[in-house]
Amino acid sequence: IHNICPHKEGPLSEGTVSGEYVYCPLHDQKIDLNNGIVQEPDTGCVDVFKVEIENEDVYLCL
């Protein structure tokens, strides 16, 4: 997913990952890593990018 939180641009790469969710480090909004949707009671979404893995190489599809 994109690194920027839709709330106030928190750096999601610095958030805490738990299961299939990341928690924004600034205000703790919970975002689904599969589809980028911010979980209730908050709203919004983050861009999601397809990833392919070949052998041990990871490709980000932009």
Ligand code: FES
């Ligand atoms: S900036 Fe991410 S929850 Fe506020």
